[in-house]
Amino acid sequence: RYINDANTYNIDQQFLVGRALLVSPNLLPESNNVHAYIPQDVWYEFPSGVKLNSVGLFIDLYAPISKINIHVRGGFIIPMQIPGDNLVLGRGNPFTLLVAQSQSGSANGNLFWDDGESIDSIETKIYNYLEFSLTDFNKLTINTLVSNYKDFAMRLDLVKILGVNKFVTNVTVNGKIYSNFLYNIPDQILVVYALDLDMLAQSSQTIQWSTSN
Incomplete structure (x- = not known):
């Protein structure tokens, strides 16, 4: 690099x-x-x-x-999951997105998700593939491009956005006002929590926030 x-x-x-x-x-x-x-x-x-x-x-x-x-x-979105005692127990645990803003207020990431064991997931198309993007400093989009593996839920619990340099006044999830968020002023970090968002429920979902001037 x-x-x-x-x-x-x-x-x-x-x-x-x-x-x-x-x-x-x-x-x-x-x-x-x-x-x-x-x-x-x-x-x-x-x-x-x-x-x-x-x-x-x-x-x-x-x-x-x-x-x-x-x-x-900066410029990358990293999906993370709370671990379990083993692969099976951890599969259904909720996800977190770590969003590291670039200087231009953008970031991207993706997630390929299958059963963790099969060697023919691509051929059988039994997998999920999601893309994440941050644009315009304040809009996070989750695009679910493939959603054929549904043995375990893929629920998003928390989003942590780094480098938010303006005070956050409100947050919306899929266009609806959402009150469970915290903005850390000294560290410039926005945390949107307790989402319980099914990432496979729709092909495209958004989390957006407004800031003061």
């Missing part, structure tokens, strides 16, 4: 997971810090969601043995 950034050429103790997650582990014994490079881009700390102010340079990150530093790149 950062092939034109010469600062990345000799780094062998950090890595990207896909295009969205930057992992900076502490590999040194008896050390509580890691000297990490943060490429020039929009990055948010995970799981706090706080936006990094220092980018395009090396910084020291607090990294005790109990912590692995992970940063989420």
Whole structure:
């Protein structure tokens, strides 16, 4: 991703997971810090969601043995699910969407979902495929393109939007006023909670918010 950034050429103790997650582990014994490079881009700390102010340079990150530093790149939407004790028990658990805004107020992500065991899901078309998009700083759209696997519900419980730099005054879900939201002013994070939204119920659903000037 950062092939034109010469600062990345000799780094062998950090890595990207896909295009969205930057992992900076502490590999040194008896050390509580890691000297990490943060490429020039929009990055948010995970799981706090706080936006990094220092980018395009090396910084020291607090990294005790109990912590692995992970940063989420702006412009991506990451679907997550509360885990269960095993695959079967976790299948029906609710989902969370982590929305990391880019500088232009957009983000995208997708989710492929099948039974987790079959090797012919594509051929038999027994799977679900969803795309998520954030546009215009304030509109999240969930598009369900394929919804053929329905052994377990796919319910969205919480959406966490990072980098919302204006005070949020109201939220709508599928065009209806929704009151279960919190806006964290210092960290610029909007959390819409207790949604219980069936992501397979409609081909397209929206969560939108208004802000003060």
